[in-house]
Amino acid sequence: MENPNTNCLEGMQCPNCGSFGPFGIAADVMCHVYDDGSEPFGDHEWTNESYCECPKCMFSSTVAEFSGEGKKPAGDRTFQLFVEQVAGMHIWDRDDDEGKPIEECEEPEDGYEDSHDALMDLIEGARELMKECSKTEPQESTQVKMQPAGVVPMVDASTVHLTKADKGLLNEMSNGNQVKFPRTVAHEYGWVLFLPGLSDGDDLAAHVDPEYGASAGLTSLIHYAIKQGAYILNIDGSAEVIPGIQCYEE
Template identity: 35%
Template sequence: MNTNCLQGVMCPQCGYTESFSIMLDCAGVVTDDGLAETTHPTWDNSSRITCEGCEHDGRVGEFRQPAFYVTFETVTEASAETGEHARSGWWEPGGWLLEGADNKPPEPAYLFDPGDVDDDDHEDLDEAIAEWAVALLKREGAMHPNCEPSDDATWWGTEGNEVLDFASGETIRKSFHFHGFSDQLRRRVNARMAKED
């Protein structure tokens, strides 16, 4: 799995993560003799990209590795009386709690790894991703969509009965937010979640 320049980049067609041809933006000093120097090349979600594995092309924003960012809210007996949560923020990879809405971690809590896919077990990459997502959501108890009907759900949440601290009675509710899923793939996961509920 990529952990540097290509972190979170994956071909949506074949699952390749090794190398891509990306149209870069840079400025250069050009003289009559040629290119003298260039600035640091950059790209963003709208940059053109081609997979070196299968030659599928599109925009970088369409080549995002499917993942889930996770937010949390906790409730104590005291906060329940006022109808508010005690703490809220982001669930970081490894289960660390980052309090505050502005503390979004640089990487998602859960990231699909195409290296874990056995091609013989799935009809295509989208099926493998959908199966991974549904298994993760069910394992974590995230059975409640953020809207009804759940076709257009953008996240799934837990019930909120997981106890963090027995002394204070603090419980936690987590919400699993889709990231890097195409609309079609997100709806496919939602349909399976609704069917298996």
């Protein structure tokens, strides 16, 4: 539909719900102020950086975004909220890159239960994020065995790709030693790895330090999943073997 706004709201449209207005804009205005009240006079002005709100869906941003300048798709906004939610979580029983302990809160009494609940919240949040992204940026089809559309991209792989040393390494990573290694969480049947995003020419070794001694199988699994665009690698005892990647005896 062609934008009908050609005057005060020229080119403006809510980037969230598509409404053409009216919008609430925080404008600069001069007032005659008296002891018992005030009266505006003269012109009122706003800029591209002025606050703007859609009364239909209550989405708020700047006039620039409502005008299509620097417009962000809904998935980007959801992603930002999701990242803020994750970043706001507390860290405990973990060391920073310099080996200093991080204790932002006391360790939960339920231990595993609380950690499991946190992981489930992250997965559910990520799936909601992918649903929002799929509304504005349809994903290209792929031959890779991934999760259904609308679900966070994830690769499942069998634990037969791991050596005994790999399993010990993943257990160590899940206990807090995360320097230059994907964030790892252990579960009943294996491990979940949250994968880094690699740009063109980026070296996997920057994210998987060779000094940890990961086998060719584990390193190949991580690289394979990243190349498929996956955010999560689930290494599970009941998952299928991925052809072309080294397997080891159980």
